[in-house]
Amino acid sequence: MALRLRPVDSTFYELFTRSATALVGGAELLAELLARDADRAAVAQRMREAEHACDEITHEIVRRVNSTFVTPFDREDIYALASGLDDVMDYMEEAVDLVSLYEVTSLPEELTALVEVIQRCAVLTAESMPRLQSLKDLDEYWIEVNRLENLGDKSYRRTLATLFSGAYEALEVLKLKDIVDSLEKAIDAFERVANIVEQIHVKES
Template identity: 60%
Template sequence: MRFRLTPREDSYYDMFADSANNLVTGARLLVELISDGGNREGIAEKMRACEHAGDEFTHAIMRRLNESFITPFDREDIYRLASSLDDVMDFMEAAADLVVLYKIGELPRDVVGQVEVLERAAELTAEAMPRLRGMKDLSEYWIEINRLENQGDQVYRRLLAELFGGEYDALTVLKLKEVVDQLEAAADAFEKVANTVESIAVKES
């Protein structure tokens, strides 16, 4: 165990938790979006508000990083974690926005599977952030996120096979692929968050 002789700046933990909780809100809005075809514009607007809130959380962390002489763990890890959390929200918001902009009607059934992976990953990430303070009981988190990302990859490949299977016209394929690509990128970004947490935990152990 590494002993520290100086006080640490602890407000980072609360800001990471706020950012992760915002991802839970965004993921649940995605669930609502794909299940409610009647109010997609309104849901996409809420997603934009979530994305703006995520940007504010990220900017607050970066400002604190620039102002802090002492940090709870390595500066580059704080930057990576904040940026990765922000990336997740950006990808989720982009997917929601594209559904509305492209006026996509019925989405392929497996999109539900993609969004379920994101919702569960968001919940696990929000549960994990407060545990950064003690660096305890985190291994199950990154192992499960890795499993979810693999599950998401399988769903993504099934979707690609469906999109290029001849059921959809070429323009619809292009529109739907952009949406599922953004959802896949969000799953990848969740894994990057988990990998960063694992790196921090290893260094601090």
């Protein structure tokens, strides 16, 4: 094992963990949104707050990178990880926002599978962030997120097939496709986060 020449300041790991934990909360809001009797306006409001809180953490990370002389890993990797986590939140918030913006009343059942993948990715990501400090036991995390992304991609394509099956009017398809695309982009963003973690592991361990 290589000598770790980086200082043991755990603040960055804590901030990444808080950012990823915010994603777990966001993913739960997505699941609430799908419930038949959801108060969509209330969910949208809480999602906006969650997104705002995540933004604050991201800015705190960036400020700290710029004012810290020695960082636990390369500055560019810290930026990439922070903005990768932030991207996930943005896409989740976008999905919720579009539902109210487009005044969509009924969401296709197929969305449940996508949101379940998002919830699972969020939990795995939040659990893995504290392990960045030891850089141990991270490979199961990124392997599983990659597997989930494949699963999500299959659900995404099945959902598209349903949308275009003729059961929906063109305008409704346009609206729903935007929402489904946001969910799929959230899953892709989780995969990018996992790839960044893998690269940090390769570089630093």
